[in-house]
Amino acid sequence: MTFARKPYIREKSSVMAMAERAALGLKPNGARKAVMAHCAAAAHPAPKGAPPARGGVLEQLHKARLVELGCMCCDMALDVFTPDVELHHLRAGMGWGKGDWMTLIPLCPEHHRGTTGVHGLGTKAFPKHYGFTEQDMLDKALQLLNITPKGKETEC
Structure with a gap:
């Protein structure tokens, strides 16, 4: 059993994300959220069939x-x-x-x-x-x- 080392990236909390969007003057509409989610998933894709990482x-x-x-x-x-x-x-x-x-x-x-x-x-x-x-x-x-x-x- 091997464990691949992955970089630890702390996800922003929804409160922080909303505050940053408000500071930039962006509206939290559904289309923007979908694009942002797609970009985040493309940046760090999970291997197919891999279970979610557990623990810290x-x-x-x-x-x-x-x-x-x-x-x-x-x-x-x-x-x-x-x-x-x-x-x-x-x-x-x-x-x-x-x-x-x-x-x-x-x-x-x-x-x-x-x-x-x-x-x-x-x-x-x-x-x-x-x-x-x-x-x-x-x-x-x-x-x-x-x-x-x-x-x-x-x-x-």
């Missing part, structure tokens, strides 16, 4: 950095770099819901959805098979990104 800039940056790390399971178990990854939410200790975007782990398709992966083996059999847990993989990923995991801050 920090979340998208964090996901892009995780993808660049490669599969954590391949790295820890086999000492191999696997570039094609999917982002997995940490399940252990999260209850019925998913964690936030800071609990994402980059895994290759086999270690994510495959028979020897987290979803294939389950949360109990995965650590028995590999000798490390999802939390260990998350900690290593955050360590490689120079991010201190929550609850592991050290006092100076």
Whole structure:
């Protein structure tokens, strides 16, 4: 799973747009709005079939950095770099819901959805098979990104 980096462009609020049009002496008629919307869409077209971007800039940056790390399971178990990854939410200790975007782990398709992966083996059999847990993989990923995991801050 790859994430394309897109420039962050802050959209003007409708109040600001109305104020700018009023300052220029323009009337907010329907034809002008249609032309402005068409020009804005032509300037930054979204790829066909792409889902809308979710989250903020920090979340998208964090996901892009995780993808660049490669599969954590391949790295820890086999000492191999696997570039094609999917982002997995940490399940252990999260209850019925998913964690936030800071609990994402980059895994290759086999270690994510495959028979020897987290979803294939389950949360109990995965650590028995590999000798490390999802939390260990998350900690290593955050360590490689120079991010201190929550609850592991050290006092100076």
